[in-house]
Amino acid sequence: MTELWPLPQDPIVPEVEAACTRLGLARRYHELDRLPEFPRREFRAMGRARLLGLTAPRRLGGRGLNASRSAIALYHIAYRAGTAFAKLAMQPEFCSVLVERGGRELAGRWFGPLLAGRVLIGNHITEPTAGSDALAMALEVTPRGEGYVLNGTKSEAAFAVDADAAIVYGRAPGTKGADGISGFLVPQRLKGIRRTLAPLDLGERWQRRGTVVYDHVYVPARYRIGREGEGFRYLRRELIRDRGLLAAIYLGAARASWDETVRDVFERVTFGRRLSERQAVAFPLVDDGVALEATWLFTQRALARFDRGEDASAHTAMAKVRSTEVALATLDHCIQFHGGAGYSAAYPHEQRWRDVRSGPIAHAPSEVLRGLAASHLWGDRTREGPGAGRRGPRGSGRPARPRSAAR
Numbered sequence: 442m443t444e445l446w447p448l449p450q451d452p453i454v455p456e457v458e459a460a461c462t463r464l465g466l467a468r469r470y471h472e473l474d475r476l477p478e479f480p481r482r483e484f485r486a487m488g489r490a491r492l493l494g495l496t497a498p499r500r501l502g503g504r505g506l507n508a509s510r511s512a513i514a515l516y517h518i519a520y521r522a523g524t525a526f527a528k529l530a531m532q533p534e535f536c537s538v539l540v541e542r543g544g545r546e547l548a549g550r551w552f553g554p555l556l557a558g559r560v561l562i563g564n565h566i567t568e569p570t571a572g573s574d575a576l577a578m579a580l581e582v583t584p585r586g587e588g589y590v591l592n593g594t595k596s597e598a599a600f601a602v603d604a605d606a607a608i609v610y611g612r613a614p615g616t617k618g619a620d621g622i623s624g625f626l627v628p629q630r631l632k633g634i635r636r637t638l639a640p641l642d643l644g645e646r647w648q649r650r651g652t653v654v655y656d657h658v659y660v661p662a663r664y665r666i667g668r669e670g671e672g673f674r675y676l677r678r679e680l681i682r683d684r685g686l687l688a689a690i691y692l693g694a695a696r697a698s699w700d701e702t703v704r705d706v707f708e709r710v711t712f713g714r715r716l717s718e719r720q721a722v723a724f725p726l727v728d729d730g731v732a733l734e735a736t737w738l739f740t741q742r743a744l745a746r747f748d749r750g751e752d753a754s755a756h757t758a759m760a761k762v763r764s765t766e767v768a769l770a771t772l773d774h775c776i777q778f779h780g781g782a783g784y785s786a787a788y789p790h791e792q793r794w795r796d797v798r799s800g801p802i803a804h805a806p807s808e809v810l811r812g813l814a815a816s817h818l819w820g821d822r823t824r825e826g827p828g829a830g831r832r833g834p835r836g837s838g839r840p841a842r843p844r845s846a847a848r
């Protein structure tokens with residue numbers, strides 16, 4: 442059988458493959474679905490293997506890779522060990538405001554141990570009445586003495602009861618929009634914090650999501666990340682890169698199922714013929730293979746823009762949106778072409794499908810990201826209002842038609 446195209450290549454790949462095998466991550470991925478717990482032992486082992494902090498500075502123990510190369514490493518972790526360990530490998534990226542804006546204490550005392558897998562740091566952005574519209578967040582941050590008092594509720598949060606600390610976003614009283622929002626590193630054992638686990642998720646169960654209530658929690662000023670009122674701006678930049686990296690994870694997981702299914706349909710015989718000989722099976726798999734590769738190339742281009750310092754907001758947003766759609770469609774076919782066994786936990790396809798299904802919701806829903814992409818791609822013209830640009834017939838609100846040659 443001819444290989445359509447090789448997996449993405451980079452000098453770091455053999456080391457990543459070897460670490461995934463040595464740490465037994467594929468088997469553990471399957472176990473975590475049935476017995477959801479935070480895999481602390483593996484997290485530490487990943488720290489020792491330097492799988493945490495792919496983009497993090499070398500001086501703190503990270504790899505110092507750019508986003509494009511990190512995406513290749515994450516693709517391979519997801520390919521070999523599922524989305525769980527690839528997302529865990531990304532946990533330092535989700536916290537990179539600590540090192541970029543956090544000063545010596547937050548970078549040294551918290552980010553360093555995170556890279557080593559010794560502490561787990563979550564992110565608390567979503568609130569019961571402010572999810573997609575994060576700028577509507579209401580958790581109140583009031584200055585008091587040498588610090589701040591936090592009051593409010595964060596919901597949907599990964600590692601709700603497991604995190605040692607969380608990056609918590611809240612706003613100054615009386616503010617609106619991005620301006621009043623600041624971020625804080627909040628150790629989760631502080632007085633006034635109540636944490637509860639939410640009902641079991643469809644997938645990504647090891648994240649053990651839940652709600653965290655901040656009831657008059659005092660946080661010293663040294664735990665503020667960067668400047669007061671700038672928190673959301675820092676977060677926005679981080680998210681641009683992270684959406685591209687997440688796309689690599691969804692594509693890596695789906696590619697694993699695609700490869701396994703292509704092998705399987707060459708062996709499975711029904712009605713006296715191999716499944717691979719039937720167009721109803723072969724054509725969707727060919728389409729999926731092309732879509733996976735095309736979306737991967739798009740993702741790489743988006744991340745290359747980010748690495749060059751260009752605005753990649755629309756590009757990584759669309760990479761995440763398309764990667765989840767392509768991956769879910771592929772995984773659905775993989776379940777289908779394995780028949781009854783494909784619907785069961787005997788194969789990893791259903792777990793991968795359930796895990797990737799979080800993708801169109803978490804880190805901003807696809808609908809919101811499409812809106813973000815549109816506003817970045819033609820934002821100025823949209824802001825000018827309807828009918829901006831060349832005018833059509835007076836009062837029609839339509840742009841002018843090009844003159845036809847026949848006129």
Ligand SMILES: Cc1cc2nc3c(=O)[nH]c(=O)nc-3n(C[C@H](O)[C@H](O)[C@H](O)COP(=O)(O)OP(=O)(O)OC[C@H]3O[C@@H](n4cnc5c(N)ncnc54)[C@H](O)[C@@H]3O)c2cc1C
Pocket residue numbers: 563564565566567568569571572573574596597598599600645648650799802803804805806808809812
């Ligand atoms: C696995 C997982 C892990 C998560 N981890 C974290 C975490 O660690 N920390 C954290 O803070 N949050 C986390 N979240 C929460 C996640 O970021 C939010 O669920 C997400 O932003 C959507 O917010 P919401 O749930 O309030 O949905 P809502 O804002 O209520 O939106 C519901 C749906 O409405 C549609 N919609 C919303 N706005 C628009 C619009 N403008 N145009 C068109 N359609 C729209 C979308 O389909 C959306 O899914 C996690 C979520 C999941 C699934």
